[in-house]
Amino acid sequence: MGIRHDQGIVLRSYPFGEADKVVVLLSPNHGKLRTVAKGIRKTKSRFGGRLEPFSHVDLVLYEGRNLDTITQVAMIEAFHQLRSDLDRVVAAGTMVEVADAVAQENESSVRLFLLLQRGLRALETGPAHPDLVTAYLLKAAETIGVAPALDQCAGCGRSDGLNRFSFGAGGVVCDQCRTPGAYSLRAGLTGYLAALAGADLAELPGADDKFSGEARGVARRFVEYHLERQIQSMAVLDV
Ligand SMILES: [Zn+2]
Known part of the structure; x- marks a missing residue:
């Protein structure tokens, strides 16, 4: 046990003890990190607002038996712009929720x-593209080895x-391979999903109202099927 350095994007935090919080981050090298920020709930916390969700921070950690304690925090990227717009906050909330669900510790x-960093940067530069969350979900599935089949x-x-x-078969299916419960797709949707899965989050193709809602629904249900849980923050998007 001792002092170590790490970095990560804050996914969420929750109260711990009288004045502390557990801060959950995604570190590129160590996956999901659960850390303690002591005294962060006091009015004059030395952490300021640097451990809010979405912040990319550099950390100095004191290693503990169970949880590491944050001793210093420096902001790397604050994502101030996206925080000013509710639609973008909701989209960013979905991104961190999904990252939290798929990331493993250590x-x-x-x-x-x-x-996640690319997704947050896309939100930081302007209004959310209607298909940004959909593309993010398809790519998140790919990072855990369950990319949906969309071309074949x-x-x-x-x-x-x-x-x-077919959520069970892992992607699009032909009439011979259809399984009970396979979801019928609007003509053209398969190609629309494939284009989103292959595009850079910063340079998504133009959105088409005819497909956007259904594409998001398919991507969401696909990820939920594999995670075996609902993406709570997406309920807001679909009211
Ligand atoms: Zn087939």
Whole structure:
């Protein structure tokens, strides 16, 4: 046990003891970190607002038996702009919730970290693209090895007649491979999803109102199916 340095994006925090909080972060090298910020709930905390969700911070940690204690915090990237707009805060909230759900402790998470960082940066530069969260969900699935099949049938590999999406089979399926409960897709949606899965979060193709809502629903249900839990923050998006 001793002092060590790390960095991470704050995912969430919760009260701990009288005046402390447990702050959960995503570190590129160590995955999900649970740390203690002592005295952070006092009016004059030395941490200021630097440990709010979405902040990318540099940390000095004192290693403990169970949880490490934060002794110093320096801001790397604050994401001030996205915090000024409720739509962007909701989108960022979904991104950190999903990262929190898929990240493991004590495991390198470089790809997931970079995905979250790119997502937050896309929100920081302007209004949320209607398909940003959808693309993020598809890419998050890829980082944990469950990227949905979108170009070929998840059952037999053929690349035409892909009109249904099967959560159990892991992507689009043809009429021969359809499973009970496979979800019927609007014509063109398969290609729309594939384009989002392959695009850079900072340079997404133009959104199409005809597809955006359904694409988000498919991506959400797919990720929820694999996580075996609901993405709570997305309920706000779908009222
Ligand atoms: Zn098939």
